[in-house]
Amino acid sequence: MYDFDKIIDRSGTDTFKFDLREKVFNKRDVIPLWVADMDFAAPPAVVEAVKRRAEHPVYGYTLRPESFNISIKNWLKRRHDWDVDTSWISFTPGVVPALALSLLAFSDPGDGIIIQPPVYPPFHSIVTDNDRELVYNPLVMSDGKYRINFEELERLASKKENKILVFSSPHNPVGRLWSKEELTRLGEICFRHKVLVLSDEIHSDLAVYGNRHIPFASISKEFANGSITFMAPSKTFNIAGFGTSYIVCENSDLREKFKHILNGLHLNMGTLFSGVILEAAYDHGADWLDAMLKYIEGNIDFVHDFTESELPGITFTKPEATYLLWLDFRELGWDQDKLNSFLINKANVGFNNGILFGKEEGKGFMRMNVGSSRVVIQKAMENIKKALDKEIKG
């Protein structure tokens, strides 16, 4: 019903992933498997809704009707079995801007903000760009899985200058979908020390292989009170270009403080498409999403089997959520510059450099985006194999 095999030429649409290749990789034709959007057409219902609205030729200031909040409420109930009240929801013009606004609302310059690398690069930059201090609690690997270092988190959270934890759930780039036990332990530590949890759940709809996401705030009243949840249909339905997202926050003090900053900067309007696309996606996009996730599982399986059989020295643990793979090249024993240059110049593939997710934690790693047609993924892997054979055999 949906053709994810179809290759859609995106170049020339001023898209980051394709049209920034020259600037980022110094090479115009690398297979672009970096920025986290997918090469698939959006769900037909979204395309139709955009066309319908675009056909009306007046594009003035536009409100989001109450049906916007109701679509979110219904989606969170259906998809995550989470009961939220529509009054807890506030539109935001992107998750990263909303996280940055929260730092302004709930901390002061110089305060410590805890993040858990390797993690999404803007988690680092929103802290330093806003004159707060980065405090690292690196994830640790055990039994082939990344895990939270709870002892270190307790130590860091207990310092009075550390005010906020910016939490990636599911975690970009390692693909962990945190269990109820992990979420509970993390929350108990943070709340014991009055550390506010900003739970970025933008990847929550992208659980694969039958895994289920648990919204942090759904765990208990205490968790809802001590956190803000950040969500969006953007990753889920491949509509990131519209910059539509929202927070869910049951604690009215936190919510009002957040809105004070959002409204004070006049960032609450959004574009005229913000309501249209969210409602179309949440109300009519579920079948597309299920089909897309099956396709992604096929891509992940393909890369997994290929690396196991053809690429000794490259490994990864299958993600529990997201279309992002955190590839481990450490067995090759190369430094990061050699690895980066090899992938771009010899294999002609464009991945995200691991060190952008954590200077130390990302060494020897690259993030690969498998949100593309199977043949594109196959070609990238074959390119790596050919280049590696040549490099190793000389």
Ligand SMILES: Cc1ncc(COP(=O)(O)O)c(C=O)c1O
């Ligand atoms: C963890 C995480 N948060 C936020 C974003 C981006 O959110 P937005 O485009 O709504 O600012 C991404 C995109 O890759 C992400 O991975």
